[in-house]
Amino acid sequence: MSDPRVVIVGAGPAGVRAAEAFVAAGLRPVVIDEADAAGGQIYRRPPAGFARPPSALYGLEAGKARRLHAAFAALRDRIDHRPGTLAWNVWDRVLHTVRDGVLAQVPYDALVLCTGAMDRVIPLPGWTLPGVFTLGGAQVALKAQGCAVGRRVAFLGTGPLLYLVAHQYRKAGAGVAAVLDTSPYGLRVRSLPGLLALPALVAKGLWYEARLRAAGVPIRTGVTPLAAAGEGAVAALEYADGAGARRRVSCDAVALGYGLKPETQLAELAGCRLAYDEPQDLWLPECDALGRAGNGLYLAGDGARIGGADAAEAAGRLAALACLGDLGLAADGAEVLRLRRRLRRQARFRLALEAAFPFPASHAAGLPDDVVLCRCEGVTAGQVRAAGLEKEAAEVNRAKALVRLGMGRCQGRVCGTAGRHVLAAALGRPVAAVGQLRAQAPVKPLNLAAAAAAAPDTPL
Amino acid sequence: MGGGLAGCSAALHLAGRGIPTVLLEKGQVGAQASGVNFGGVRQQGRHLAEVPLALRSRALWARMAELVGEDLEFRVTGHLRLARHAEDMALLERYAADVAALGLPLQLLGGNALRERFPWLSPAIPGASFCASDGQANPRLAGPAFGRAARRAGADVREGEEAVAVERDGRGFRTVTAAGLELRSRVLLNTAGAWGNRIAERFGEKAAMRTIAPQMVVTEPAPHVVQPVLGIVGGAIYLRQIERGNVIFGTGDGIADIATTRHHVLPANTLAGAAIACHLVPHLAPLQIIRVWTGIEGETEDFIPVIGPSGTTPGLFHAYGFSGHGFQLGPVVGLILSELVAEGRTESPIAPFAIGRFGSPGSR
Numbered sequence: 001m002s003d004p005r006v007v008i009v010g011a012g013p014a015g016v017r018a019a020e021a022f023v024a025a026g027l028r029p030v031v032i033d034e035a036d037a038a039g040g041q042i043y044r045r046p047p048a049g050f051a052r053p054p055s056a057l058y059g060l061e062a063g064k065a066r067r068l069h070a071a072f073a074a075l076r077d078r079i080d081h082r083p084g085t086l087a088w089n090v091w092d093r094v095l096h097t098v099r100d101g102v103l104a105q106v107p108y109d110a111l112v113l114c115t116g117a118m119d120r121v122i123p124l125p126g127w128t129l130p131g132v133f134t135l136g137g138a139q140v141a142l143k144a145q146g147c148a149v150g151r152r153v154a155f156l157g158t159g160p161l162l163y164l165v166a167h168q169y170r171k172a173g174a175g176v177a178a179v180l181d182t183s184p185y186g187l188r189v190r191s192l193p194g195l196l197a198l199p200a201l202v203a204k205g206l207w208y209e210a211r212l213r214a215a216g217v218p219i220r221t222g223v224t225p226l227a228a229a230g231e232g233a234v235a236a237l238e239y240a241d242g243a244g245a246r247r248r249v250s251c252d253a254v255a256l257g258y259g260l261k262p263e264t265q266l267a268e269l270a271g272c273r274l275a276y277d278e279p280q281d282l283w284l285p286e287c288d289a290l291g292r293a294g295n296g297l298y299l300a301g302d303g304a305r306i307g308g309a310d311a312a313e314a315a316g317r318l319a320a321l322a323c324l325g326d327l328g329l330a331a332d333g334a335e336v337l338r339l340r341r342r343l344r345r346q347a348r349f350r351l352a353l354e355a356a357f358p359f360p361a362s363h364a365a366g367l368p369d370d371v372v373l374c375r376c377e378g379v380t381a382g383q384v385r386a387a388g389l390e391k392e393a394a395e396v397n398r399a400k401a402l403v404r405l406g407m408g409r410c411q412g413r414v415c416g417t418a419g420r421h422v423l424a425a426a427l428g429r430p431v432a433a434v435g436q437l438r439a440q441a442p443v444k445p446l447n448l449a450a451a452a453a454a455a456p457d458t459p460l
Numbered sequence: 461m462g463g464g465l466a467g468c469s470a471a472l473h474l475a476g477r478g479i480p481t482v483l484l485e486k487g488q489v490g491a492q493a494s495g496v497n498f499g500g501v502r503q504q505g506r507h508l509a510e511v512p513l514a515l516r517s518r519a520l521w522a523r524m525a526e527l528v529g530e531d532l533e534f535r536v537t538g539h540l541r542l543a544r545h546a547e548d549m550a551l552l553e554r555y556a557a558d559v560a561a562l563g564l565p566l567q568l569l570g571g572n573a574l575r576e577r578f579p580w581l582s583p584a585i586p587g588a589s590f591c592a593s594d595g596q597a598n599p600r601l602a603g604p605a606f607g608r609a610a611r612r613a614g615a616d617v618r619e620g621e622e623a624v625a626v627e628r629d630g631r632g633f634r635t636v637t638a639a640g641l642e643l644r645s646r647v648l649l650n651t652a653g654a655w656g657n658r659i660a661e662r663f664g665e666k667a668a669m670r671t672i673a674p675q676m677v678v679t680e681p682a683p684h685v686v687q688p689v690l691g692i693v694g695g696a697i698y699l700r701q702i703e704r705g706n707v708i709f710g711t712g713d714g715i716a717d718i719a720t721t722r723h724h725v726l727p728a729n730t731l732a733g734a735a736i737a738c739h740l741v742p743h744l745a746p747l748q749i750i751r752v753w754t755g756i757e758g759e760t761e762d763f764i765p766v767i768g769p770s771g772t773t774p775g776l777f778h779a780y781g782f783s784g785h786g787f788q789l790g791p792v793v794g795l796i797l798s799e800l801v802a803e804g805r806t807e808s809p810i811a812p813f814a815i816g817r818f819g820s821p822g823s824r
Contacts, residue, residue, distance in 0.1 A: 391608070411750060441725060442752070445680065448744055449745035452734040452735040460692060460694065
């Protein structure tokens with residue numbers, strides 16, 4: 001009887017620790033990763049030949065990054081590692097992948113999805129001007145390419161990532177024009193008891209902020225973004241400060257993000273249902289506390305629950321242990337309990353973090369009619385409202401069918417969040433009621449010729 | 461019963477005649493086959509029995525803005541039906557002669573003419589038949605637009621209402637919905653698409669139907685080069701490019717479960733479709749596929765719909781089983797149903813679509 005076939009998608013903190021657990025149990029999992037080198041987003045590695053040392057790349061996380069990369073290096077010969085590979089579909093216990101234009105099918109007995117997360121975006125007038133990026137994009141440019149997205153970058157949004165990326169930019173020597181946080185400072189103070197579930201993370205956040213202030217970077221909280229302004233490219237970011245006064249900061253780039261949302265498309269295609277979580281304003285894939293989603297599917301890391309890198313490492317290992325137990329292979333019950341306790345503490349911290357840096361839904365809901373909401377298809381907020389009010393679209397998939405929201409290359413990743421809020425507010429319904437854009441294959445765009453090459457003898 | 465394109469069109473036409481009409485749709489209007497089909501608006505290539513209906517429907521498509529208040533993005537791009545080999549050319553010639561007699565002019569093109577007029581087409585294609593009056597539209601807009609127009613005309617269009625029981629007694633039809641709504645009517649129209657045969661069977665009619673799930677693929681936008689809608693003898697693929705630039709093509713049959721309404725695309729069909737698309741229109745090769753989808757459709761044994769009065773029950777009329785090619789016919793089917801209800805007859809020749817052709821009720 002051959003070994004059960006385990007396939008892991010994602011080689012970030014969750015995927016690496018899951019792979020580690022399977023290897024320790026004597027299995028040889030397939031590890032599929034879009035990136036060329038393991039590490040995920042947070043521990044993303046620069047291309048070969050880049051000279052920045054880990055301490056410069058990862059700052060306070062350098063130790064964790066090194067340990068994670070070392071853990072993966074130790075696994076390399078004992079896993080079937082497939083880097084530069086996109087998992088574009090899953091059906092009938094087979095994962096469909098593509099690498100360098102060559103398609104492959106990977107059958108599995110157990111599938112562990114560690115697909116990570118992406119920024120939540122709220123458009124603002126002028127956001128389609130050249131020079132406006134997401135926080136994640138700004139971070140990738142820095143880590144993976146050693147460039148900044150601008151000479152003088154304004155950071156806008158909320159959440160810990162806002163301060164982290166601004167800090168990383170300043171530390172790397174890029175110009176940081178300002179850090180503009182939509183969350184009022186008082187919320188952070190009120191959330192402190194909950195945040196102290198993980199005091200080290202609180203300390204880190206304070207450290208990033210302190211370093212930015214020491215460098216003279218203006219930090220404003222409780223702001224309301226007004227517009228990205230410029231002729232042909234971003235030249236300034238206009239906002240109202242906490243007291244309501246109009247302000248303007250000159251910049252040549254904006255990096256924006258309002259927390260993270262999980263990449264759930266593969267889980268959805270694999271049959272997982274999504275449930276709306278109100279405190280986080282996220283549609284989360286349904287799974288149990290160990291990451292079991294049924295039918296041989298396991299979920300871990302930010303792709304299941306936004307929790308950050310440390311939580312992802314624990315969740316990856318936990319999901320693997322749950323899977324091993326389900327496969328009838330030995331699992332350490334005490335360790336499972338320990339990991340679950342860790343994750344519960346992480347979850348408490350996460351709740352407090354949401355309360356400290358809430359998603360400013362009113363900024364999304366209140367977008368002026370003429371602001372482009374769906375960049376790919378050029379659909380304005382007004383058109384989405386009209387889909388609801390005049391064309392009877394009661395939920396986002398219907399709105400998509402009628403006005404093309406989410407029909408572009410980003411497949412709803414950039415516009416989906418704001419789209420939900422604009423539609424719900426226009427209809428006067430709760431956000432949960434308008435649903436979320438349904439996932440469809442391919443999970444990311446797939447080249448037609450590559451697909452064609454996989455079916456060479458198709459008769460006419 | 462059933463708010464697809466045929467049902468919504470019937471509601472619109474009936475309301476226009478002042479006949480009180482309730483449309484029950486268990487989900488959202490136009491969301492099933494009517495909304496997820498390929499979007500071809502064609503007369504060419506149809507079973508000969510359908511051609512007179514398609515010609516009449518084409519006249520409605522020309523007046524769509526007047527009929528429902530918007531044009532449904534209908535564009536008269538022509539339909540090019542490709543031959544795979546010489547035998548197919550003979551078939552196309554015979555078909556062109558047959559439909560010319562019915563009033564549909566087609567233009568046959570040999571290899572050279574094809575290459576000159578459509579240089580993007582693979583040189584491996586020996587010839588084709590071109591129908592200049594055919595085109596394409598946006599299926600997602602159609603059902604909802606007809607539904608809204610029907611409401612404006614006075615029809616009571618109810619979404620989220622699933623009929624769970626329907627029967628006929630001395631006083632007419634009694635329909636009960638899952639929410640407990642009870643309706644009495646003199647006439648019942650079965651426009652329930654893939655679910656149509658279930659309603660027919662309740663009234664003792666023989667009408668087996670297979671559930672199919674035609675699959676579609678759409679690419680990112682690209683410069684608009686492919687003008688006509690493409691079809692091919694044998695039906696291996698259908699392909700069109702919209703003004704926005706996206707290329708849509710369909711091939712193969714996915715998985716559909718009529719009981720749960722869940723449907724799923726089979727990856728193998730997506731790949732097969734991509735192979736044929738690249739073979740026929742080589743310059744599409746660099747494009748990215750950004751989405752696939754399918755839906756639930758009903759296919760009859762002889763691949764043409766059931767249209768007409770019930771064989772068992774007075775006041776009951778059927779219009780379902782469009783077997784994957786009902787989009788162009790939807791508007792006229794609604795008109796025909798309104799004629800049958802109001803006048804007891806229709807000018808369109810619907811005898812070939814009679815439900816009785818599958819055997820009389822009770823026979824095996």
